[in-house]
Amino acid sequence: MENKQTSMDRINQFRDDRNWRQFHNEKDLALSISIEAAELLEIFQWKTSEEALADFEHLKEEIADVLIYSYMLADNLKLDIDTIIQEKLIKNNRKYPVDQSRGLK
Amino acid sequence: MENKQTSMDRINQFRDDRNWRQFHNEKDLALSISIEAAELLEIFQWKTSEEALADFEHLKEEIADVLIYSYMLADNLKLDIDTIIQEKLIKNNRKYPVDQSRGLK
Amino acid sequence: MENKQTSMDRINQFRDDRNWRQFHNEKDLALSISIEAAELLEIFQWKTSEEALADFEHLKEEIADVLIYSYMLADNLKLDIDTIIQEKLIKNNRKYPVDQSRGLK
């Protein structure tokens, strides 16, 4: 059923439908993440956060683009998104213990 | 129960435990996504995709960092990750129809 | 005389003619350098160096944009371009001595 598809399923279907995986080497996917991250950043250029939020539809699309390429790279490497996030949070937790990091910048 | 937490729950708990949301304005989160994307890109500097994959643990961590900041920015904007990905794929689908885009670069 | 102007003179004249220095805080200039660097990078997306060179006019413009914002940021900080380049090369020279770095990646 449609609504059982995960985001990863949908992303992979999108690229497989177009036979695009042949172009999706990991270096160019990493490069694409940087490019999309900069397009997101551009929404904030010469602006405060509040001013940038007026461009809400554009923000949604650019965050989605960063996520889509990040998911593709993870999938190329057979990585599970939730697992790598959880592992990184565990590592960050050791680096920034709650009692020493609370409210510090 | 621990294993019912989503990645978004874990990320929000991490920043709330440290009272870090006060620093997490949207402009600096966008900036952080670009910085982490560049750290990921650095793994591929002067290398082929294959050579970069040797640094697998580092790759996992930098992809996770891009994702974590992207999730934080989405959460600040009350956006659901799966919804914005799905909406962007629908838009991309209109821009790149399967029958006209198949195998094209 | 026109041809005695340096690139820095021309860049400053451009922004002063438009009264744009008021917007050119250092954080947004740094952000602009990242954005322009990503536009340059985009020329190489899914391509080899050789393929990207076909887009030569575009390459020239994007390199110029990175330089223009970098010069503006340097000027905001009262830095001389040639001096900071020379100082950095001296530092790099200590980090990568010729006899230990020759031909190494």
Add this chain to the structure above:
Amino acid sequence: MENKQTSMDRINQFRDDRNWRQFHNEKDLALSISIEAAELLEIFQWKTSEEALADFEHLKEEIADVLIYSYMLADNLKLDIDTIIQEKLIKNNRKYPVDQSRGLK
């Protein structure tokens, strides 16, 4: 004499002394510019412009790194820095005429 060397001369001597031009394909140079731009941006992460200026030595070095890689890429393409900057300013001047752009953001 040493002081007749231009920045471009010094940069090229640095890479030729180490026989590094073999690694300096244009795609990886573009990638390096993005990486250095993000290291510059990191100085401003979670900070105002004023707070970031406290890290002045670091700022000088990161601006220099962006410039050094931009000069290398320009040199690979046989481009003259001052010429491409001047050409881009002429183009920007047409896009943003003084009388219509003065003081506008």
